[in-house]
Amino acid sequence: MKNFLDDNFLLKTKTAETLYHNYAKSLPIIDYHNHLIPQQVAENLQFDNITQVWLNGDHYKWRAMRANGISEHYITGNASDKEKFLKWAETVPYTMRNPLYHWTHLELQRYFDIHEILSPATAEKIYEEASAKLRLPEYNVRALLEKMRVEVICTTDDPIDSLEYHQTFSKEESTFKMYPAFRPDKAMQVDDIESFNQYVDTLAQVTKLEIDNFSNYLQALKARHDFFAENGCSVSDHGLERIYAEDYTEQEIADIFLKIRGQQDISVRENHQFKSAMLVCFAQWDHEKGWVQQYHLGALRNNNSRMLGISGADAGFDSIGDFSQAKALSKFLNRLDAGDQLTKTIIYNLNPADNEMIATMVGNFNDGTIAGKVQFGSAWWFLDQKDGMTKQINTLSNMGLLSRFVGMLTDSRSFLSFPRHEYFRRLLCDLFGEDIEQGELPNKLDWIGKVISDICYHNAKDYFKFK
The missing domain is CATH 3.20.20.140 (Metal-dependent hydrolases)
Known part of the structure; x- marks a missing residue:
C-alpha cells in the first residue's frame, strides 16, 4: 500500500x-x-493569510462548501478570513475522490511544506502556520510563482x-x-x-x-x-x-x-x-x-x-x-x-x-x-x-x-x-x-x-x- x-x-x-x-x-x-x-x-502582493490567496475567488471550493451545507456567509459573505478557512477545513474531509482533495493537499505540501491532512482538528494549526509563512518576503506573489x-x-x-x-x-x-x-x-x-x-x-x-x-x-x-x-x-x-x-x-x-x-x-x-x-x-x-x-x-x-x-x-x-x-x-x-x-x-x-x-x-x-x-x-x-x-x-x-x-x-x-x-x-x-x-x-x-x-x-x- x-x-x-x-x-x-x-x-x-x-x-x-x-x-x-x-x-x-x-x-x-x-x-x-x-x-x-x-x-x-x-x-x-504580500497576502496576509491563506484565505486571501486560497479561497477568495475560488469557485471550485465554493461549490464544494455549498454542497456541504455551508452558509454563503462563510463563502462569499462577510465572515472573517479565519472563519471562512475553518469552514473550508470542515468541508475538506467530505471532498474525498473530488480533485479538490488532491489539489488541497498538494498545494499545502508544495508551497508550505505542510504534510498534515486538513480537517477541523488540524485547521487552526494549518491556518496559523501557512498564514505566518505568507507574511514572509519569500512568500510574496512573485516568490510563489518562482517556487x-x-x-x-x-x-x-x-x-x-x-x-x-x-x-x-x-x-x-x-x-x-x-x-x-x-x-x-x-x-x-x-x-x-x-x-x-x-x-x-x-x-x-x-x-x-x-x-x-x-x-x-x-x-x-x-x-x-x-x-x-x-x-x-x-x-x-x-x-x-x-x-x-x-x-x-x-x-x-x-x-x-x-x-x-x-x-x-x-x-x-x-x-x-x-x-x-x-x-x-x-x-x-x-x-x-x-x-x-x-x-x-x-x-x-x-x-x-x-x-x-x-x-x-x-x-x-x-x-x-x-x-x-x-x-x-x-x-x-x-x-x-x-x-x-x-x-x-x-x-x-x-x-x-x-x-x-x-x-x-x-x-x-x-x-x-x-x-x-x-x-x-x-x-x-x-x-x-x-x-x-x-x-x-x-x-x-x-x-x-x-x-x-x-x-x-x-x-x-x-x-x-x-x-x-x-x-x-x-x-x-x-x-x-x-x-x-x-x-x-x-x-x-x-x-x-x-x-x-x-x-x-x-x-x-x-x-x-x-x-
Whole structure:
C-alpha cells in the first residue's frame, strides 16, 4: 500500500516513476492561460493569510462548501478570513475522490511544506502556520510563482483594459514573463443591449474615437488589438457557449449594429449573425499578427439567477452545457482556412461527449505548415481532474498526435494552483508507463522521455514562441 501523496503519487508502475522523475518533474512551467490579477503580480502582493490567496475567488471550493451545507456567509459573505478557512477545513474531509482533495493537499505540501491532512482538528494549526509563512518576503506573489518554476504566465484581459500593470512589470527584472491575452467576449455580447452599449461607450472613451457605425466600432477594436500587440500580447481567448457561424453580409452587420446602438431589439438570427461577424474579424486580426487564438466552448453560465443576484458572476453557478458544436465549428474554421486566414488555434471542450468530435475536427485543419497548428486543448474546468485529463489524453492519442500537444494550463485565479501542472504530468507519465509495462509501447525511455518533456514544456515553448 502506498502512502497518500508520496513521491510516487499517481504513478502505478516503476516505468512511470522513472519517466516522471527523470523527464517531467523539474521542467519549467509555461502557463499560457489563467485568470491571475496583473496588478497583484506587478505590485508583488504580500497576502496576509491563506484565505486571501486560497479561497477568495475560488469557485471550485465554493461549490464544494455549498454542497456541504455551508452558509454563503462563510463563502462569499462577510465572515472573517479565519472563519471562512475553518469552514473550508470542515468541508475538506467530505471532498474525498473530488480533485479538490488532491489539489488541497498538494498545494499545502508544495508551497508550505505542510504534510498534515486538513480537517477541523488540524485547521487552526494549518491556518496559523501557512498564514505566518505568507507574511514572509519569500512568500510574496512573485516568490510563489518562482517556487513552482513558472517561466511564463498569460493573464486574461478585456480589450478596454489599460494594461498598465503589464507595462510596469515588463520594465522590471524578473525570473518569469507576464503577458496579456486579448479576451473580447464583451465586445460581441449583444444578448443584453444596454450593457453592450455601455461597453461601446467605454471603448469610445478609451480609444478617443467616435463610434456611430460598425466601421468605426471595428476601427476602435482593431486599435485595441494593436495596442495589446505593442504590449507583448500574442494570444487571444474566447469563452463561448459555442462557435457562431451564421451567413451574413457586411450591410446586414452594419444595420444590426445601428439597431443595437438605437436600443432596438434584434432577432435571434441577427444576434448570431453579429457574433459570427465579430469572431471572423477577431480571427483575421489574430492571423495578421501570427497570434495563437483559443476558444473555450461549452459552458452554461449563471444558471442560478437568485444566487447570481447575491454573489455575482463567476461564483460557482456554471455547469457543462450540451450545445451543438460540430457544424458551426467546421464552418467557422473552414471559412478562415479557405481565405488562408487560419492562425494557430486551440479548441477547449467542456462537454466530454464532444471529445471525439473536437479531436477529429482539429485534424481537418492541420495543413502541414506547423506541427500541431490546430490543437485539441487540455481538459478544461470541470474536466481538469484525473478522469477528465485521462479521457482528453486518450482521445487525442487515438484521434491525433499526443506527442505534439501543448500540454497543461491552470485556468485559475489562484497563485497556489500551479501544482495542477504536476498533477497533469504525473497522469501523463502514468499512462505512458503502463503502456510500456504492458508491452503496448517499446521500452525506449530516451525517446518516450523526450515526448513527455515536449508535452509538458517544449511543445508550448515552440508553439507560442513567447519572447
